[in-house]
Amino acid sequence: MAYSNKVIDHYENPRNVGAFDDKEKNVGTGLVGAPACGDVMRLQIKVSEDGRIEDAKFKTFGCGSAIASSSLTTEMLKGMTLDEAQQIKNTSIVEELALPPVKIHCSVLAEDAIKAAIKDYKGKNG
């Protein structure tokens, strides 16, 4: 199966790989997927006082499409409000990366990771 150029670009030059200290109050962490299913995504957002996502980082265990989906997601998130981030749909990741049907679950995982990270942040700052 051939990958799209965008998937290859994100795989070879992943954006925002890394970690924030998840004990920090302004950090939200989403850990989704399962090792047994072959993909685990950890997405972290750092939220500014005015409620905008000022930075995002990821680490992903998975195929090229899963890595590319998470890398792209961190780029999309930066500068968004939490409400805007909450609205991100997996279909926009599918479109942007031209994912084939068999890889759509990678984008779903990324959407889940965003929601999990926001939930974690809100839980801390409830």
Added chain:
Amino acid sequence: MTQLHKKLIYLDYQSTTPCDPRVVEAMMPCFADIYGNPHSRNHGFGWDAEEAVEKGRQQVADIIGASSKEIIFTSGATEANNLALKGTLDFYGDKKNHIITCTTEHKCVLDTCRILEQKGFKITYLPVQKNGLVDLNKLEEAMTDKTLLVSIMAVHNEIGVIQPLKEIGALCRKKGVFFHTDAAQAVGKIPLDVNEMNIDLMSISGHKLYGPKGIGALYVRRKPRVRVLAQINGGGQERGMRSGTLSPALCAGFGKACEIAQNEMAEENKKLMDLRIRFYDKIMKSLPQVYLNGDLDQRIAGNLNLSFAHVEGEGLMMGIKDLAVSSGSACTSASLEPSYVLKALGVGEDLAHTSLRIGIGRFTTKEEIDYAADNIIKAVNKLREMSPLWEMAQAGIDINSIEWAGH
């Protein structure tokens, strides 16, 4: 060949092998000059074609210590496995209706067995030990007076392990049970002798031993006689067990491939073993947490199957895209299930997703092996830096202690 393919290094010799140039040479005359139907008995065109076919048959028989009369040409090992299982049950099934096979067999055996089950026959699927080998005690325990046949593959396509054929054969003979072995990955790779090993039926593939694709054979023992009912009916070729006009080119190429393999096996295995040790040592010295799947010693020289913990197999393959290897990862299969073979060995699903099969063969060079090992090491290190699981493992967190939400 496209530019892309020129740059690829082929390390997938269990998937298929290129035709040896000497094989191609042996086939060439059969396309234009020797074009007769090998089954035409009344003229020279037919006789010449028949001679090419029979020479090939003899060469195939020789490499397994059989008589040429015991070799039935088929389209490949898949058809040979189908013929062995269905053909014997069709003949003997009203007296003996039980087959014993094993959970790690190739899909063409397992799928055939499922069909036979639907028809009302009994199949026992033996588990394997952690190293991939069959437990002889369990095999003996599974045998009943209704057991017609044991079907255990000689060498495994994914993990390269060699089953104890001689011991299985002796047990089957003692119990009066036929022994069939799928030897697609074994012929030309390890010495085989159907008499010494008490093998009654053996499936062989042409393209796994540097012969052409589209041909294989079923060895069917004549003394004591094993009866197989044809699954493809027609003109009664191949002693009535498999109708259809043979391809002299394919038979000649298959035969030549067997002859070469027989003559060069010992030397070739030495070379492959050196390359494998070189590769394995390089990887194991440079990377922690790499696990070998399948027994190290009871294994053909040209196979390694390694799990690189915390790095997903398809993701890894993308990082080594100029290496042609295969993976047990779910993402590389149509079903999105990780390898059933690794599961059967008790390899955890998380590790099954991280496996690569590296197949080394006749045309692999030392330079290719070094390049491949270096690139795999580089890619694994890069992906581990990106892997949340690797980070957790480094921090001493047991990933099995986390409650993962399956999806």
